[in-house]
Amino acid sequence: MRAMVFYGPGDLRAEELPTPEPRTGELVLRIDAALTCGTDVKTLRRGHPVMIPKVPTVFGHEFAGTVTAVGPGVAGFREGDRVVAANSAPCGACRPCLSGRANLCEDLLFVNGAYGEFIALPPRLVAKNVVALGPVLPTARAAFAEPLACALLGIERARVESGQTVVVFGTGPLGCLLGMLAAARKARVILVGKSGWRLERARKLGIGECLDTTQSDDTAAAIRATIGGPGADVAIDATGRPEVWEQAIDATGRGGSVVFFGGCAPGSSIRLDTRRAHYEELTLLGAFHHTPDLIRRAVELMDSGGLTPDDLITHRMRLGEVREALDLMARGDALKVLIEP
Numbered sequence: 001m002r003a004m005v006f007y008g009p010g011d012l013r014a015e016e017l018p019t020p021e022p023r024t025g026e027l028v029l030r031i032d033a034a035l036t037c038g039t040d041v042k043t044l045r046r047g048h049p050v051m052i053p054k055v056p057t058v059f060g061h062e063f064a065g066t067v068t069a070v071g072p073g074v075a076g077f078r079e080g081d082r083v084v085a086a087n088s089a090p091c092g093a094c095r096p097c098l099s100g101r102a103n104l105c106e107d108l109l110f111v112n113g114a115y116g117e118f119i120a121l122p123p124r125l126v127a128k129n130v131v132a133l134g135p136v137l138p139t140a141r142a143a144f145a146e147p148l149a150c151a152l153l154g155i156e157r158a159r160v161e162s163g164q165t166v167v168v169f170g171t172g173p174l175g176c177l178l179g180m181l182a183a184a185r186k187a188r189v190i191l192v193g194k195s196g197w198r199l200e201r202a203r204k205l206g207i208g209e210c211l212d213t214t215q216s217d218d219t220a221a222a223i224r225a226t227i228g229g230p231g232a233d234v235a236i237d238a239t240g241r242p243e244v245w246e247q248a249i250d251a252t253g254r255g256g257s258v259v260f261f262g263g264c265a266p267g268s269s270i271r272l273d274t275r276r277a278h279y280e281e282l283t284l285l286g287a288f289h290h291t292p293d294l295i296r297r298a299v300e301l302m303d304s305g306g307l308t309p310d311d312l313i314t315h316r317m318r319l320g321e322v323r324e325a326l327d328l329m330a331r332g333d334a335l336k337v338l339i340e341p
């Protein structure tokens with residue numbers, strides 16, 4: 001089979017590999033749709049010790065496909081089933097897993113290999129984090145399950161509800177998904193980003209009100225003026241920049257919640273006004289990754305028509321064009337590229 005194999009920072013090779021055979025507990029899928037992700041761009045640039053502990057490995061982590069072979073001992077899946085698989089599986093036995101926070105599992109097993117014609121899914125992933133698709137859910141849409149589950153975690157952490165004002169910083173695919181989820185909960189959504197085609201696209205998609213940060217020196221003040229009240233009920237950073245984490249805190253009103261969704265570079269720190277954190281009872285929340293429950297809920301949400309992320313796909317390309325696709329992402333010229341092997 002053809003695959004794009006990651007050997008280390010900057011080193012992605014098109015290779016011919018043996019088509020995998022399923023061992024006990026495994027499923028082999030033909031990948032029908034894979035999506036590029038900002039994480040791929042970061043990983044290609046500097047590696048990723050958590051998601052990619054050893055190389056070489058087939059690259060990419062957002063995918064959906066069709067079961068082509070079922071290993072011994074696998075129940076619940078048959079050849080021909082269309083499925084989506086998460087890119088990780090928790091152990092189910094550690095303290096975070098037992099307390100319902102499987103995203104913080106102490107032994108999270110990461111799985112890569114979206115940019116290949118086939119993939120063998122390991123037994124733990126098959127047992128915990130593979131979801132069969134209903135007949136009407138298109139495979140390309142189902143491939144959004146992983147990023148959408150991450151966004152759901154952020155929205156759940158802040159308990160976003162109807163009538164709240166939710167400010168999302170960042171107009172990349174996750175900023176858009178976070179905004180779409182908040183809007184689906186009938187919150188007022190304000191998307192904050194630099195002027196450019198991404199902000200324009202978010203505006204055209206009608207995700208929420210859009211605020212251009214290049215129009216003002218004081219982003220938090222501009223947000224407060226737009227809201228016309230004391231500040232956001234919920235502010236979510238989806239940029240992973242420390243100065244934007246600070247803006248998110250500054251834009252949040254009394255009793256509000258801030259969700260740190262975008263991961264910053266290692267060693268970053270931010271300023272915090274302790275007076276506001278204390279007397280205004282700000283709730284500061286991290287949000288990382290997803291759980292098997294959220295993967296299922298993301299699939300249900302798309303299957304029921306509650307959320308349709310298709311318009312975030314800005315380009316479609318072939319397997320051999322993954323490098324070009326990631327270059328487009330790196331330049332900020334694409335939201336999601338659909339890779340169809």
Ligand SMILES: [Zn+2]
Pocket residue numbers: 037038039061062146147
């Ligand atoms: Zn991703």
Ligand SMILES: [Zn+2]
Pocket residue numbers: 090091092093094095096097102104105106107108
């Ligand atoms: Zn665990």
